[in-house]
Amino acid sequence: MRSVIAGCGGYLPARCLSNAALAAEYGLDTSDDWIVERTGIRQRHIAAPGETASSMGTAAARQALERAGIAAEAVDAVIVATSTPDSAFPATAVRIQQQLGITRGFGFDLAAACTGFVYALGMADSLMRTGQARCVLVIGTEIFSRILDWSDRGTCVLFGDGAGAVVLTAEQDSDRGILSTHLHSDGRHGDILLVEGGPGSTGGSGLLRMAGKEVFRHAVSKLAGVVDEALAANGMGHADLRWLVPHQANLRIIEAMGKKLGLPRERVVVTVDRHANTSAASIPLALAEAAGRGLIERGDTVVLEAIGGGLTWGAALLRF
Known part of the structure; x- marks a missing residue:
């Protein structure tokens, strides 16, 4: 039994904040050049006051279902990866169930920070291989703008919202x-x-803190290791890969991974310049954009990889 991606969807809030506008709005000692040089980020989307992780996740799910040609009633399970849930409980997944009009099956949230979508994909695949579900919605949705310290230029410039x-x-x-x-x-x-x-x-305050240099130090080696692990488990090598869809945290990490895998730039999906780091939402957003543009085609071998707080890290290898 294989878990096949039938459709991808994404959602970005309407408000788009450039680096220059961010620096001016929050009085930060930074500039567009400084941010772009270190991260590759040029802008990010910021959720409106009335938007929630569940409302954004629902919008992304609706688009995925529409592209798949599948009715919401066919969904057996909803798995949501998020670090910014609507509430401690009930789970954001069951709120999305309700908003989609699903009254059967089950839903739950999963917390693995930026690696959350890869973890959720693994859980969904396990459920489907054991026959507990035949149609699963896997969603990454984040509103990091509400847990940022906007006086800390080392973190607040890095993140955005989306699903x-x-x-x-x-x-x-x-x-x-x-x-x-x-x-x-x-x-x-x-x-x-x-x-x-x-x-x-x-x-406590509930604000994000990061030792950026330490995270960067771990990123490339752990990501390269887990991608090689995935390829070896399937008897494949770097030459068998068609696409890399990485977690969108930092352009330098993404480019380093592409070089390690021997992939040309045009085979590495990059959205960090426009979306910034949307944590658990970054990979499915990038996948939805690439698939929506017809870049990733049926039968292409794709690797997804991410690293996040925990530390957590992981990879998924799939044939689209």
């Missing part, structure tokens, strides 16, 4: 679909990228 979704359907003996997922975490490095306190048991 992405895929519809997975179960197909027997298909040559397409998810080939394997590979998930890792190492809690020893949990303090280099975290949200202090928040709605949980520790209290």
Whole structure:
């Protein structure tokens, strides 16, 4: 049994904030040149006051379902990767169920920071391989603008808001679909990228803190390792890859990964310049854009990879 991507969707808030506008609005000692040189980011989208993780996730899911030609009533499960849920509970996934009019099946949230979508894809694939679901919505949705310290130029310039979704359907003996997922975490490095306190048991401000150089140091080696792990598990090498759809955190990390895999720039999907880092939403947003433009075609071998707070990291290898 294979989990095949039947449709991809994305949603970005209407408000688009350029680097220059961000610096002016928040009185930051930074500039467009400084941000672009270090990150590749030129702008980001910011959620409106009335928007929520569930409303954005619902919009992305609707587009994915429409592109797949599948009715919401056919969905057996909704899995949402988010670090910015609507509330501690109920889960954002069940709110999306309600907004889509789904009254059957089940839904739950998953927290693995920027690696969340890859984790959620792995959970969905496991459910489908064991026959517990035949149609699953996997959604990454984030409103990081509400957990940023807007006086900290080292973090607030990096993130944006958005949502992405895929519809997975179960197909027997298909040559397409998810080939394997590979998930890792190492809690020893949990303090280099975290949200202090928040709605949980520790209290606190609930703002994001990051040791950027430490995160960067771990990123390329761990990502390269997990991609090679995925390829080896399927008897493949770098030459078998058609596309890299990476987590969109930093252009330098993305370019370094492309070079390690021997992929030309045009085979690496890049949206970080326009979306910034949308955490768990970044990969499905990038996938939806590439698929919507007809860049990724049926039968292409694609690798997804991400690293995030925890530290967590992972990869998924699939045939589109």
